[in-house]
Structures are given as C-alpha cells and as structure tokens.
Amino acid sequence: MNNVKMTVNGKAVSRDVPDTTLLSEFLREDLRLTGTHVGCDTSQCGACVVHVDGRAVKSCTTLAASLDGADVTTIEGIANGGDLHPMQAAFNTHHGLQCGFCTPGMIMSGIDMVNRFQADGKDLTEEAIREELEGNICRCTGYHNIVKAIEDAAGTMADMAKAAE
Amino acid sequence: MYETKYHKAASVQDAVAALSGASEGAVLAGGQTLLPTMKQHLASPSDLVDVRGIAGMQGVTVGDGTITIGAATRHADVAGNADVKAHIPGLAALAGGIGDPAVRSMGTIGGSVANNDPAADYPAAVLGLGATVVTDRREIAADDFFEGMFSTALDDGEIITAIRFPVPTRAAYAKFPNPASRYAMVGVFVAETGGNVRVAVTGAGEDGVFRHDGMESALASDFSVASAAGATTSQEGVLNDMHASAAYRAHLVNVMAERAVSKAG
Known part of the structure; x- marks a missing residue:
C-alpha cells in the first residue's frame, strides 16, 4: 500500500492504494469518476486519456502510486459549472460522437493538442489533428466530425485565450 | 498484473x-x-x-x-x-x-x-x-x-x-510505421559525423537494430538518394512475420534510407 495525495479536478484527495493500482482504476473505482473509460486496457485506444500535470496520458498505463503530488484532470473536471468546455460544446455542435464510448478520451486529447499547438504558436490544421489523434480510436469510425469539432474548438479556445490577455 | x-x-x-x-x-x-x-x-x-x-x-x-x-x-x-x-x-x-x-x-x-x-x-x-x-x-x-x-x-x-x-554534420530518420501499432516496420537512421557515415536499421532485423555496412559504404562515397537506392540489402536475418515478409522489409530498408538521406539534405 502507498498513501497517495493528488489533486483531482481541483480537489485534494488522499487514499491508500495498492502498488499495482492503475490510475484508470483509481479514478473509476476509488473516486467513482467513471467518465474516464477503459476501452482496450492495452494502451492502444485512448478512451482512458486524462491530464496529469497538464499533459495528456493514458490512465490505464500509469500507476496511481507513482502520482503522489500530481494534478489530475478528468472529463468531469473541464466544464465550468453548467457551462461546457468549448471542446465539449464543439463535440455537441458537430455531432462528434456516435456511441460516445471514446468521447472522454477524444475530448481530453483534443484539449491537450490545442493547448500544445497554441503554446508553440503552431497552426492546428486538419491534417495535424488527424495525426495527433493517432492514439485515440473511435470504433464507430466517426472521425470526420471529431476532427471538425476539434478544429472548431481550437478557434474558440484561441479567441478565449486572446480575450483573457 | x-x-x-x-x-x-x-x-x-x-x-x-x-x-x-x-x-x-x-x-x-x-x-x-x-x-x-x-x-x-x-x-x-x-x-x-x-x-x-x-x-x-x-x-x-x-x-x-x-x-x-x-x-x-x-x-x-x-x-x-x-x-x-x-x-x-x-x-x-x-x-x-x-x-x-x-x-x-x-x-x-x-x-x-x-x-x-x-x-x-x-x-x-x-x-x-x-x-x-x-x-x-x-x-x-x-x-x-x-x-x-x-x-x-x-x-x-x-x-x-x-x-x-x-552532434552530426547531418542526420535524419525515416520510418514506415506499422499501421496498427505505430512501431517501425522498418526505420532507418542515417548520420554523417566528421566525414564518417553510419546507417542503423530498426524494425527489420531478427536480432534487433543493426548497422547496414553496404549502405554505409555507398553513402560514404556518395551521400545521395541514388546511392541509398542502389545499395544491396540482404534478406538474410531480416524479420519475416504476419506484418511483412523479409523481401518486403528488405525493400523498405532502401526506401526508408532514400527518404532519410533526402531529409538529411
């Protein structure tokens, strides 16, 4: 057992976790944050993507014990009260989902790629989005609308970043 | 686990x-x-x-x-x-x-x-x-x-x-990723450092990464896409599995070497 203290979606949490507990299990089973999905459990599908210290990672391929002191954000932590995050709103507008199972990972990866490209001052083109989605699989194959949603949200997030300056 | x-x-x-x-x-x-x-x-x-x-x-x-x-x-x-x-x-x-x-x-x-x-x-x-x-x-x-x-x-x-x-004079890597895993089906790294050329191949060898002697000699005498294309890649010791045959991988070694040389400039 390891005592792990983390900040999850802005709240401090402290739990004793076995050495083998994955972050995905910790979030879903200990914290009951079941928005993070486990699709393949073999690091391929990206349904389990969350942000750890500002970076998108596969929570099924990360040990909870290794994250003492980490700041974790899940799909439950991105909306501002009743206001959806622009990435969530864009997935809604563009119907960027069919069955919805991959959506939490798609949205967390989408936010991460927009943040990274904006930080580097690079244009997030449609081609770049498709390349960046390499680790997120949609088995309904709804990629066209997912790409459109991320492209749209990138614009909204850029406008919001400018307005905040 | x-x-x-x-x-x-x-x-x-x-x-x-x-x-x-x-x-x-x-x-x-x-x-x-x-x-x-x-x-x-x-x-x-x-x-x-x-x-x-x-x-x-x-x-x-x-x-x-x-x-x-x-x-x-x-x-x-x-x-x-x-x-x-x-x-x-x-x-x-x-x-x-x-x-x-x-x-x-x-x-x-x-x-x-x-x-x-x-x-x-x-x-x-x-x-x-x-x-x-x-x-x-x-x-x-x-x-x-x-x-x-x-x-x-x-x-x-x-x-x-x-x-x-x-730090090399010039160097580049080109890979043909397996479409499912994104691991290299074949990846070739070419580097020229102080007049010395090295070529390393991943994804293709039964014993893992290896240096391609023939390709190194060809590029040492002429660092060009044509040299990379013309070097002979043996199929001996090249992986042969469900993803690609040895012949296909050996062919890809030259193609990836050409792309790497082209990128290295």
Missing part, C-alpha cells in the same frame, strides 16, 4: 540499492511498454523502481560537440527541446514520431533504449549516431550496447542515467 512493490527513487544510488535488494527488480522509466507487459502477465517484476523523480536524470545538456539527454527525459520533451532541434533535428523528429502523443508524454529515452525492442525508434538513433550510453557505473559505446532482440550489455541492476550523442 501480479503483485509488485513500487519504489520511488530519490537518487541514482537509491535506485541501484533498491534494485540490488530486489529478487527480480525492474526500472520503471515511463512504463509505456513495461506496464502493458505486466498487465499481460508477460513480466512479473517483484519490485518496480521508479527513476522519474531523480533530478539528475532529466533534461538536455549541450557539451562540446555533444548533446546529452537524461535517461528519464520524456519523448515529448526531447521532441520539443530547442537544443536538440537546433543541433540534431533528426533526433527531435524521431522522438516526435514515437507512438502517439499520450505515449510521448510518459515514455522516456532511457526506457526505450534499455528495452531494445526490435521495432523501437530510439535504438536506431543511438546506433546510427554512434552515441554513448552512460550508466550508473560506466559508459558503453552504442556499437557494444545492443546485443539482440530485447537484449543489451546492461548488467543486472545497472541503470542508464543518460545518452550522449555526438
């Missing part, structure tokens, strides 16, 4: 002590291969020694004609590092093409090199650039480091602390 004991090492000495005290210890350097392997019960280390918290094993240092990368530096950080991009852009591009973005934000250079997966990208850069693998106890030349599929010159309990790359 089977039971294991997690340790967070604060220093290299700490990590070495934890490994030597374990019945079957393993270094947790990023876990992007090790954890899936443990989940499939293909590995069952008694102890996991996490080296990511060791300050001296992070980041990039520029030396006299060298770039040294701490073993616990993540792929995304190598890909985005200004010094790596300025001095060995082919290495930054290689790091930026490993796996997918989430894997690149966890996986580390030391983990990849120590694992020596026959289809991993980094071994091609380490061997192609003629880098030096720095461990807690010695320095190992790339030519002596890779000893076959998933096998290296590392002793039990020996930890890679950094990789030191000589």
Whole structure:
C-alpha cells in the first residue's frame, strides 16, 4: 500500500492504494469518476486519456502510486459549472460522437493538442489533428466530425485565450 | 498484473540499492511498454523502481560537440527541446514520431533504449549516431550496447542515467510505421559525423537494430538518394512475420534510407 495525495479536478484527495493500482482504476473505482473509460486496457485506444500535470496520458498505463503530488484532470473536471468546455460544446455542435464510448478520451486529447499547438504558436490544421489523434480510436469510425469539432474548438479556445490577455 | 512493490527513487544510488535488494527488480522509466507487459502477465517484476523523480536524470545538456539527454527525459520533451532541434533535428523528429502523443508524454529515452525492442525508434538513433550510453557505473559505446532482440550489455541492476550523442554534420530518420501499432516496420537512421557515415536499421532485423555496412559504404562515397537506392540489402536475418515478409522489409530498408538521406539534405 502507498498513501497517495493528488489533486483531482481541483480537489485534494488522499487514499491508500495498492502498488499495482492503475490510475484508470483509481479514478473509476476509488473516486467513482467513471467518465474516464477503459476501452482496450492495452494502451492502444485512448478512451482512458486524462491530464496529469497538464499533459495528456493514458490512465490505464500509469500507476496511481507513482502520482503522489500530481494534478489530475478528468472529463468531469473541464466544464465550468453548467457551462461546457468549448471542446465539449464543439463535440455537441458537430455531432462528434456516435456511441460516445471514446468521447472522454477524444475530448481530453483534443484539449491537450490545442493547448500544445497554441503554446508553440503552431497552426492546428486538419491534417495535424488527424495525426495527433493517432492514439485515440473511435470504433464507430466517426472521425470526420471529431476532427471538425476539434478544429472548431481550437478557434474558440484561441479567441478565449486572446480575450483573457 | 501480479503483485509488485513500487519504489520511488530519490537518487541514482537509491535506485541501484533498491534494485540490488530486489529478487527480480525492474526500472520503471515511463512504463509505456513495461506496464502493458505486466498487465499481460508477460513480466512479473517483484519490485518496480521508479527513476522519474531523480533530478539528475532529466533534461538536455549541450557539451562540446555533444548533446546529452537524461535517461528519464520524456519523448515529448526531447521532441520539443530547442537544443536538440537546433543541433540534431533528426533526433527531435524521431522522438516526435514515437507512438502517439499520450505515449510521448510518459515514455522516456532511457526506457526505450534499455528495452531494445526490435521495432523501437530510439535504438536506431543511438546506433546510427554512434552515441554513448552512460550508466550508473560506466559508459558503453552504442556499437557494444545492443546485443539482440530485447537484449543489451546492461548488467543486472545497472541503470542508464543518460545518452550522449555526438552532434552530426547531418542526420535524419525515416520510418514506415506499422499501421496498427505505430512501431517501425522498418526505420532507418542515417548520420554523417566528421566525414564518417553510419546507417542503423530498426524494425527489420531478427536480432534487433543493426548497422547496414553496404549502405554505409555507398553513402560514404556518395551521400545521395541514388546511392541509398542502389545499395544491396540482404534478406538474410531480416524479420519475416504476419506484418511483412523479409523481401518486403528488405525493400523498405532502401526506401526508408532514400527518404532519410533526402531529409538529411
């Protein structure tokens, strides 16, 4: 057992976790944050993507014990009260989902790629989005609308970043 | 996964002590291969020694004609590092093409090199650039480091602390990724350093990464796409599996070498 203290979606949490507990299990089973999905459990599908210290990672391929002191954000932590995050709103507008199972990972990866490209001052083109989605699989194959949603949200997030300056 | 004991090492000495005290210890350097392997019960280390918290094993240092990368530096950080991009852009591009973005934000250079997966990208850069693998106890030349599929010159309990790359005159990497796994079906790293040409091939060899002598001679006399195309690649010792035949992989070696030479300029 390891005592792990983390900040999850802005709240401090402290739990004793076995050495083998994955972050995905910790979030879903200990914290009951079941928005993070486990699709393949073999690091391929990206349904389990969350942000750890500002970076998108596969929570099924990360040990909870290794994250003492980490700041974790899940799909439950991105909306501002009743206001959806622009990435969530864009997935809604563009119907960027069919069955919805991959959506939490798609949205967390989408936010991460927009943040990274904006930080580097690079244009997030449609081609770049498709390349960046390499680790997120949609088995309904709804990629066209997912790409459109991320492209749209990138614009909204850029406008919001400018307005905040 | 089977039971294991997690340790967070604060220093290299700490990590070495934890490994030597374990019945079957393993270094947790990023876990992007090790954890899936443990989940499939293909590995069952008694102890996991996490080296990511060791300050001296992070980041990039520029030396006299060298770039040294701490073993616990993540792929995304190598890909985005200004010094790596300025001095060995082919290495930054290689790091930026490993796996997918989430894997690149966890996986580390030391983990990849120590694992020596026959289809991993980094071994091609380490061997192609003629880098030096720095461990807690010695320095190992790339030519002596890779000893076959998933096998290296590392002793039990020996930890890679950094990789030191000589800055080349020109270098580049091209890979044909397996469409499902994104591992290299074939990846070729070409480098010219001080008039000396090295060519390392990953993904194709039954014994893991290897140097392509014929291609090196061809490029040493004329560093051109035509030379890369004209070099002979033997099918002997080339992997033949469900993903690609030996003949297809051998052909890809030349095609990837042409692309790498073209990128290297």
